[in-house]
């Protein structure tokens with residue numbers, strides 16, 4: 663696929679969709695939501711990738727190409743991610759490769775930092791109650 667500059671029409675369509683919470687047009691490097699979606703697709707595909715069905719190198723390349731350039735730390739992570747994808751495509755996924763893939767993707771496309779899901783609140787509440795029952799600080 664050739665990289666061509668997006669048309670004004672596409673950019674404004676993307677901007678409107680993004681504002682409405684639809685990130686299907688967004689670029690992984692510019693929209694955290696799209697980055698997380700791309701990272702999740704790569705992670706989901708990784709265990710199946712290997713010499714018989716090499717798919718990670720291309721998926722990682724399309725994520726990396728969209729990332730903003732000029733950050734040396736991100737460049738190192740991107741290079742490491744690409745090497746990792748190439749190894750998996752060449753020889754299949756191993757636990758250490760999958761771990762490196764996961765850690766690198768999380769660093770490049772950080773998970774949401776926002777309100778925690780309800781079940782976490784419940785866990786914290788139960789923990790606080792248990793500690794209080796023992797007379798410990800709520801911590």
Ligand SMILES: [Zn+2]
Pocket residue numbers: 680684685688693694695696
């Ligand atoms: Zn978006």
